Amino acid sequence: MRHTQGPMSQSKSQKTAVILLAAGLGKRMFSSLPKVLIPVCGRPMIFHILDRVQEVLPGSRVAIVVGHQKELVIQRVREEGYSKLNIEFIHQVEQHGTGHAVKCVMDTDWGKVAVAEKENCLILPGDLPLITSELIHEITLPLIRGSALRLLTAVMRDPFGYGRILRKGKSGPVIRITEEKDATLREKLIQEVGLSIYLFQPGFLSVGVKNLKNKNAQQEFYLTDLIEMAAKKKRTIETLTWAREEDVRGINNPYELSQVCDNLNERMLKQHALKGVRFLNLKSVRIEPSVKIGTDVTVYPDVILEGKTEIGSGVTLGAQVYLKNCVVGKNSEIKKGTIAEDSIIENDVKLGPYAHLRPESKVGAHSKIGNFVELKKTTVGEHTSIAHLSYLGDAEVGSRVNIGCGFVTCNFDGRLIDGQRKHKTTIEDEVFVGSDCQTVAPVILRRGSYIASGSTITEEVKEGELSIARSRQVHKPGYATKLKEQK
Ligand code: UD1
Ligand code: CA
Numbered sequence: 450m451r452h453t454q455g456p457m458s459q460s461k462s463q464k465t466a467v468i469l470l471a472a473g474l475g476k477r478m479f480s481s482l483p484k485v486l487i488p489v490c491g492r493p494m495i496f497h498i499l500d501r502v503q504e505v506l507p508g509s510r511v512a513i514v515v516g517h518q519k520e521l522v523i524q525r526v527r528e529e530g531y532s533k534l535n536i537e538f539i540h541q542v543e544q545h546g547t548g549h550a551v552k553c554v555m556d557t558d559w560g561k562v563a564v565a566e567k568e569n570c571l572i573l574p575g576d577l578p579l580i581t582s583e584l585i586h587e588i589t590l591p592l593i594r595g596s597a598l599r600l601l602t603a604v605m606r607d608p609f610g611y612g613r614i615l616r617k618g619k620s621g622p623v624i625r626i627t628e629e630k631d632a633t634l635r636e637k638l639i640q641e642v643g644l645s646i647y648l649f650q651p652g653f654l655s656v657g658v659k660n661l662k663n664k665n666a667q668q669e670f671y672l673t674d675l676i677e678m679a680a681k682k683k684r685t686i687e688t689l690t691w692a693r694e695e696d697v698r699g700i701n702n703p704y705e706l707s708q709v710c711d712n713l714n715e716r717m718l719k720q721h722a723l724k725g726v727r728f729l730n731l732k733s734v735r736i737e738p739s740v741k742i743g744t745d746v747t748v749y750p751d752v753i754l755e756g757k758t759e760i761g762s763g764v765t766l767g768a769q770v771y772l773k774n775c776v777v778g779k780n781s782e783i784k785k786g787t788i789a790e791d792s793i794i795e796n797d798v799k800l801g802p803y804a805h806l807r808p809e810s811k812v813g814a815h816s817k818i819g820n821f822v823e824l825k826k827t828t829v830g831e832h833t834s835i836a837h838l839s840y841l842g843d844a845e846v847g848s849r850v851n852i853g854c855g856f857v858t859c860n861f862d863g864r865l866i867d868g869q870r871k872h873k874t875t876i877e878d879e880v881f882v883g884s885d886c887q888t889v890a891p892v893i894l895r896r897g898s899y900i901a902s903g904s905t906i907t908e909e910v911k912e913g914e915l916s917i918a919r920s921r922q923v924h925k926p927g928y929a930t931k932l933k934e935q936k
Pocket of ligand 1: 470473514541549574576611612613626672
């Protein structure tokens with residue numbers, strides 16, 4: 450995976466503190482969100498990075514440089530917790546470049562502590578969300594005595610936009626990094642790039658950022674200029690060259706964002722596939738990193754799984770199934786085109802095709818919710834069948850209930866009563882509802898009752914009762930024949 454330069458002898462344990470650069474506007478993203486909060490596969494960019502930092506460097510001090518919409522960034526990071534990290538936010542009032550951002554940190558007490566405590570400073574940009582734990586582990590290994598820094602590089606098929614690594618000779622020591630906007634045509638051909646990931650010896654860093662100049666195309670203080678500074682002072686620059694390009698792809702525009710999302714998705718699919726999920730068409734499936742899947746699961750094409758979704762073992766997910774924040778029990782079968790959100794589906798359930806579970810619904814074990822059935826805030830017991838063309842909202846349905854085709858809980862009367870617009874329907878265990886019935890809520894169908902087809906039920910039906918609520922059939926012998934003769 451890596452290739453290091455320099456003697457392999459390393460001093461024993463060294464502490465690491467982290468500086469995360471997150472003050473930039475991200476103008477090229479055209480988003481109202483600050484760049485680091487833009488979601489990558491459903492999770493803000495910066496969280497992907499902090500997740501990895503927390504994994505590899507628990508207990509470490511982390512300075513997050515904030516500027517654009519800092520209140521929002523601070524709020525979202527605080528909400529997320531990160532209780533194992535010691536996070537401090539440092540305000541970069543005006544954004545004068547990556548070197549200036551780091552100077553803002555090193556000038557504060559945070560920076561002074563890093564120097565006094567000899568904490569190596571790991572610099573991470575806020576826009577490389579696919580960095581792996583392995584990468585953080587390797588870049589933060591102890592620095593060789595006398596090193597100014599360790600620099601992460603990668604060879605990119607398309608290096609456009611990245612700082613290019615200039616070496617002495619073809620593969621000698623690094624002497625400088627040149628930014629895209631400052632590079633000569635010849636330099637632009639270089640495919641080895643810097644990624645804004647470094648491990649700095651803290652003394653070198655804190656003095657170095659004070660001496661940066663902004664004489665360049667963007668009139669910014671470039672952190673990359675510290676490389677030339679170290680080289681000129683004959684300090685050792687260790688390099689770590691990362692072979693897996695997709696781990697270190699930056700996001701500078703919406704196109705790169707979608708490429709990075711694709712890469713992360715691919716990584717997720719691979720992990721699941723290696724743990725026993727069978728994908729019938731890998732390329733078409735989207736699975737967010739927050740999703741958990743058991744073994745022996747089959748996933749048909751075009752499935753999308755989002756949020757805190759958990760899929761039990763032995764489940765089959767048909768084509769075009771979309772689940773968000775759903776728990777699916779073992780051996781359940783979710784057929785084509787089913788959509789479910791914030792719902793619980795227990796073991797051995799059959800859903801769909803084209804069922805729709807809206808938030809706060811729950812389907813008990815061995816139940817069946819068939820085609821074109823919509824549930825909203827509805828609980829269904831075990832061994833119950835609602836097989837065709839029905840709507841149940843704000844309802845509680847018991848176990849071993851059978852609901853025929855075309856049933857509707859009329860839960861909304863257009864008025865606001867006691868702050869509630871929707872009324873509740875209760876259908877107790879073992880009720881049988883014939884086809885084409887409606888219940889007008891609030892209403893209760895007691896245990897074991899039987900509703901005849903075509904009924905509109907407005908009043909409580911008692912235990913064991915049969916209720917018919919439709920007009921009687923009238924017969925007029927010979928009338929049809931008479932009508933035909935008239936024509
Ligand atoms: C930077 C590097 C470039 C490298 C690339 C890799 C410099 C000068 N260039 O370029 O060599 O190949 O990253 O991704 O370092 N930021 C601040 N304050 C600022 C400016 C930036 O906090 O004043 C933050 C941004 O929010 C971002 C990170 O620093 O998270 C990198 O900034 P960005 O503008 O994306 O730098 P690049 O042009 O990509
Ligand atoms: Ca960038």
